Amino acid sequence: MLLRRSAAEAIGTALLLAAVVGSGIMAQRLSQGNQAIALLANTLATGAALACLIQALGPISGAHFNPAVSFADALRGGLPWREVPAYWSAQLLGAAAGVAVANAMFGLPAFFISHHARSGAGQWLGEFVATFGLLLVIWGCAKSRSPSVGMAVAAYIVAAYWFTSSTSFANPAVTIARGLSDTFAGIRPQDAPAFVLAQFLGAASATLAFAWLSPIGRSGADAVLVSHDGRSE
Numbered sequence: 001m002l003l004r005r006s007a008a009e010a011i012g013t014a015l016l017l018a019a020v021v022g023s024g025i026m027a028q029r030l031s032q033g034n035q036a037i038a039l040l041a042n043t044l045a046t047g048a049a050l051a052c053l054i055q056a057l058g059p060i061s062g063a064h065f066n067p068a069v070s071f072a073d074a075l076r077g078g079l080p081w082r083e084v085p086a087y088w089s090a091q092l093l094g095a096a097a098g099v100a101v102a103n104a105m106f107g108l109p110a111f112f113i114s115h116h117a118r119s120g121a122g123q124w125l126g127e128f129v130a131t132f133g134l135l136l137v138i139w140g141c142a143k144s145r146s147p148s149v150g151m152a153v154a155a156y157i158v159a160a161y162w163f164t165s166s167t168s169f170a171n172p173a174v175t176i177a178r179g180l181s182d183t184f185a186g187i188r189p190q191d192a193p194a195f196v197l198a199q200f201l202g203a204a205s206a207t208l209a210f211a212w213l214s215p216i217g218r219s220g221a222d223a224v225l226v227s228h229d230g231r232s233e
Contacts, residue, residue: 002083002086004060004061005060005061005062005086005087006061006086006087006089006090007090008057008060008061008063009057009061009064009065009087009090009091009094010090010091010093010094010097011057011094012053012056012057012061012063012065012094013065013066013090013091013094013095013098013173014094014095014097014098014101015049015053015098016046016049016050016053016065016095016098016174017094017095017096017097017098017099017102017173017174017177017178018098018099018101018102018105019045019046019048019049019050020042020045020046020049020098020102020174020178020185021098021099021102021103021177021178021181021183021185022045022101022102022105022106023041023042023045023046024038024042024183024184024185025102025103025106025108025183025184025185026041026106027039027040027041027042027045027184028183028184029106038184039161039162039167042161042184042185043158043161043162044158046157046158046161047154047155047157047158047161048154050065050150050153050154050157051150051151051153051154052150053065053150054149054150054153054154055150058149058150061087062078062079063150064087064091065091065094065171065173066091066170066171066172066173066174067087067088067091067092067171067172067173068131068134068135068170068171068172068199068200068202068203069134069135069138069171069203070084070087070088070091071084071200071203071204072135072138072139072203072204072206072207075204075207076139076207076211088173091173092173092176092177094173095173095174095176095177096111096176096177096180098177099111099177099178099180099181100180102181103180103181103183108181108183111180111181112180112181112182113179113180113182113188113189114178114179114180114181114182114183114186114187114188114189115182115186115188116182116186116187116188117188117191118166118187118188118191118195119188119191119194122165123165123166123195124166124194124195124197124198125165125198126164126165126166126167126168127164127166127168127169127170127195127198127199127202128198128199128201128202128205129160129164129202130160130164130166130168130169130170130199130202131170131171131198131199131200131201131202131203131206132202132203132205132206132209133156133160133206134153134156134157134160134170134202134203134206135202135203135206135207135210136206136209136210137152137153137156138153139206139207139210139214140152140210140214141153143210143214157170166195169187169195169199170199170202171199172195172196172199172200175187175192175195175196175199176189176192176196179192
């Protein structure tokens, strides 16, 4: 049922953003100005939360929590295009709710615009690379029918936090929502569109590249990204 799957996407994305932003606030407060320690704490909390959420909600919705992943899934036929708007809406609303909860838990306004500048060709390339790699991991797990996709995705994101110049947002919903928190994990809203464009380009490029490297049918995608056959309302 599309309503249940959309609700799972909203809840999962909300909890993911609560982990990203909340751990960023906690890390900044406890690290005494040590940016490396703060980023490490933020990274580990995000990766751990992501692995758990994929494991818990994957059987319901596919645990995309990411408009770029839903877009890529639709490109390969796993998610019907008519259902993409519902997934995207749920992910964006969930992301905003997660940021509001994280901010409120730490005594901050539910929403306050970030002034954290993240711009330039190097960071845009970082987002392309981060999202390209993320989708390559997902499609590789789908091809091999790996039961550990949650751990693989989380491990890649943890690594990409450190090897990309942008600290690997790799998610349009995350990017937009992080503009609503002027904290460690924030991004200026005016910097978000270029990040989002790079993310979609990375997702599309990885999907097309993997289709050529190792063709994968719809049944292969369904092994990890959860079959959507007959689940429309």
